[in-house]
Amino acid sequence: MTHSFDVLIAGAGPAGTTAAMGLEKSGLRVALLDKHTFPRDKICGDFVAIKGLRETFDLRPELKDHFAHYPKKVVNTSTHVYVDKYNPLRADWVTRSYTIKRIDLDNELLVQVKEAGKTEVFEGHGIKRIEQTAGGYNIESSKGLRFTAKVLIGADGAHSAVAKQLAGYKVDRKHYGGSVRAYFSGVENIDTAVNEVYMHKHVVPGYFWLFPVSENEANVGLGMHSMHITANKVDLKKLFHNFIESHPVLKKKLGNAQMEGKLEGFGLPFYSKRFTLSGEGMMLCGDAGSMIDPSTGEGILPAIHSGKIAARKAIEAFEKNDFSATFFKSYEDAVHEKFWPEMKRKAWLVNHFAHRYQFIKLGGYLCHHVPFIKRRLQKLM
Numbered sequence: 001m002t003h004s005f006d007v008l009i010a011g012a013g014p015a016g017t018t019a020a021m022g023l024e025k026s027g028l029r030v031a032l033l034d035k036h037t038f039p040r041d042k043i044c045g046d047f048v049a050i051k052g053l054r055e056t057f058d059l060r061p062e063l064k065d066h067f068a069h070y071p072k073k074v075v076n077t078s079t080h081v082y083v084d085k086y087n088p089l090r091a092d093w094v095t096r097s098y099t100i101k102r103i104d105l106d107n108e109l110l111v112q113v114k115e116a117g118k119t120e121v122f123e124g125h126g127i128k129r130i131e132q133t134a135g136g137y138n139i140e141s142s143k144g145l146r147f148t149a150k151v152l153i154g155a156d157g158a159h160s161a162v163a164k165q166l167a168g169y170k171v172d173r174k175h176y177g178g179s180v181r182a183y184f185s186g187v188e189n190i191d192t193a194v195n196e197v198y199m200h201k202h203v204v205p206g207y208f209w210l211f212p213v214s215e216n217e218a219n220v221g222l223g224m225h226s227m228h229i230t231a232n233k234v235d236l237k238k239l240f241h242n243f244i245e246s247h248p249v250l251k252k253k254l255g256n257a258q259m260e261g262k263l264e265g266f267g268l269p270f271y272s273k274r275f276t277l278s279g280e281g282m283m284l285c286g287d288a289g290s291m292i293d294p295s296t297g298e299g300i301l302p303a304i305h306s307g308k309i310a311a312r313k314a315i316e317a318f319e320k321n322d323f324s325a326t327f328f329k330s331y332e333d334a335v336h337e338k339f340w341p342e343m344k345r346k347a348w349l350v351n352h353f354a355h356r357y358q359f360i361k362l363g364g365y366l367c368h369h370v371p372f373i374k375r376r377l378q379k380l381m
């Protein structure tokens with residue numbers, strides 16, 4: 001038996017669920033497939049800018065209140081950046097953000113999609129084979145279910161099957177990062193309003209983070225540019241533990257803490273180049289379209305934005321009955337128009353300064369002592 005839909009969304013992360021919400025009022029038949037069964041974890045720093053979530057609030061105004069009262073989150077108002085082993089640079093440049101474990105955030109968004117009842121959700125079905133036909137796409141899931149869809153939205157993350165099969169994506173280390181992350185309980189001196197970022201010669205180009213997720217638990221991780229990892233044969237897991245051991249502030253905070261579960265790794269496809277994001281009846285959103293900020297590692301916000309734009313473009317395609325690659329190029333253009341100028345600037349900063357620790361240190365001290373420089377840097381970042 002074949003399940004027929006107008007739009008099939010691959011992946012139920014923030015990009016996929018936002019795309020599904022954006023299609024709810026369209027009257028189109030929409031399927032959302034994910035290879036995992038939810039709640040599922042996603043290796044992440046769990047930091048989500050409220051302005052990112054606001055995009056989903058536009059689609060579902062009741063979500064604003066829902067997340068404002070959502071108990072499994074902490075509200076962050078500030079970031080402390082440690083530019084050397086001892087001196088924290090207080091950079092109050094986080095306006096308002098939440099830290100919500102992705103196992104909770106992504107499940108919460110998917111529950112919203114399910115409750116609206118407009119999208120058919122298939123959990124535990126990974127996209128396996130995609131065949132392009134005259135009328136759209138034939139898709140086969142990992143459990144052997146067959147689907148047809150006129151429009152395919154690839155929101156299936158950093159290892160996207162859609163991007164690989166339809167846009168020829170391969171990991172490009174020049175535009176990629178590696179990272180590891182674990183949760184720690186029993187962390188000392190946690191201030192839930194403050195995220196901590198550690199920059200040091202051993203961890204650049206990249207940074208170590210400690211983001212509180214509750215009164216005594218934190219998301220702790222380390223990310224670094226893949227070119228540096230490969231060239232210097234960096235063992236991220238080893239570096240993670242060594243860095244904690246050698247850093248006086250971290251050692252104090254995490255010395256008696258308990259690592260919950262394993263230290264796990266995952267890739268970060270950076271938006272430091274304009275990747276192909278579309279084709280005939282096809283769009284790539286979020287990590288599947290390599291949309292992670294190369295300077296901060298944030299990808300939830302562009303995932304949500306691009307999911308919303310993809311939904312709008314899918315509706316337009318049906319209205320115009322135009323599923324050509326030329327039409328869907330307007331999706332790619334809209335995403336690049338929104339993000340590329342900022343990402344290009346950030347990629348330039350990363351390429352020129354992220355590996356130069358002395359510059360970072362100097363920048364840190366200048367920011368600390370000269371408010372004007374802090375404001376300028378804040379604007380650039």
Ligand SMILES: Cc1cc2nc3c(=O)[nH]c(=O)nc-3n(C[C@H](O)[C@H](O)[C@H](O)COP(=O)(O)OP(=O)(O)OC[C@H]3O[C@@H](n4cnc5c(N)ncnc54)[C@H](O)[C@@H]3O)c2cc1C
Pocket residue numbers: 010011012013014015016033034035036042043044045046047048049125126127128155156157158159160161179180181221223266267268285286287288292297298299300301303
């Ligand atoms: C260590 C680390 C820390 C990070 N920290 C932050 C942070 O603090 N803040 C931030 O904004 N961003 C952060 N990011 C980036 C952020 O996690 C991603 O950008 C974000 O998850 C992208 O959302 P998405 O919906 O595009 O993809 P995902 O969240 O990866 O969702 C993709 C979904 O597709 C499913 N899937 C995969 N393959 C298939 C398939 N073949 N068929 C069907 N379904 C499939 C997966 O199960 C998954 O549910 C971090 C990333 C890493 C690796």
